[in-house]
Amino acid sequence: ETPATTYKPTYRCSGCGLRFSEVTSRSFPVLQRSCPHSCDLHMVLQQATHSYTKCLREICRRRDAHTTKQREGGMQSV
Amino acid sequence: MFTNRTAWFSNSVRRGSRWFWVSEGGGITSWETADYLFSEDATCPDTERIFESVDYAENRLTVFHSFYLAACEKCHSVKSVCIGHYVLPPVSVQEVVKAVVGRFIWEQEDNAKAVDTEDSDDRL
Ligand SMILES: [Zn+2]
Known part of the structure; x- marks a missing residue:
């Protein structure tokens, strides 16, 4: 079950130390990936996000393949 | 505080946060930009x-x-709050993270606790 306590890192990784002026919604994924020693939070966050986006890319790829097929007029059933 | 920065706000965000962003000089635009x-x-x-x-x-x-x-x-500054602790991932990701490290900092009832008081390390 989910632990009731809020995560409080004992160790601050570079993801933890980022200032507002140093990061945006667009640069955060890159900065997080380049951190060699992530804290527990940023480690698991990165891994879980990676699995999620991998799945999502697969869905996007299939969706693209499907629409391309339709556009080419080949209405074959899958 | 937020001059020359732009943000997109979800409809789920309470009005006060948006107002604070704008009052501190932040701009509002589409999520794509x-x-x-x-x-x-x-x-x-x-x-x-x-x-x-x-x-x-x-x-x-x-x-x-x-x-x-x-x-x-709350602390009149962006410097003492770790933005890296305020990541909001999709629900399935949240569940994995919570199983390992516990609640997210933004799940606290009183988010004043989320303020990082050890602001002495200006090494970065
Ligand atoms: Zn961290």
Whole structure:
């Protein structure tokens, strides 16, 4: 079950130390990936996000393949 | 505080956060171009749309929890609040993270606690 306590890192990784002026919604994924020693939070966050986006890319790829097929007029059933 | 920065706000974000952003000089724009994306609820349709976007799939985007702004407002600074602790991931990711490390900082009842008081390390 989910632990009731809020995560409080004992160790601050570079993801933890980022200032507002140093990061945006667009640069955060890159900065997080380049951190060699992530804290527990940023480690698991990165891994879980990676699995999620991998799945999502697969869905996007299939969706693209499907629409391309339709556009080419080949209405074959899958 | 937020001059020359742009943000997109989900409909789930309470009005106060948006108002604080604008009153501190921040601009508001679409999610495709904003520097910062803020949401309060990963299940809000506008936020889910972002989590299903190509940009998100390609690891080009992070959504932050708008409680980050509330924490900044409370301590009148962006310097003492770790924005890296206010990442708002999709629900399935949240579940994995919570199983390992416990609650997210933005799940605290009193988000004043989220303020990092050890602001003495200016090494960065
Ligand atoms: Zn960290």
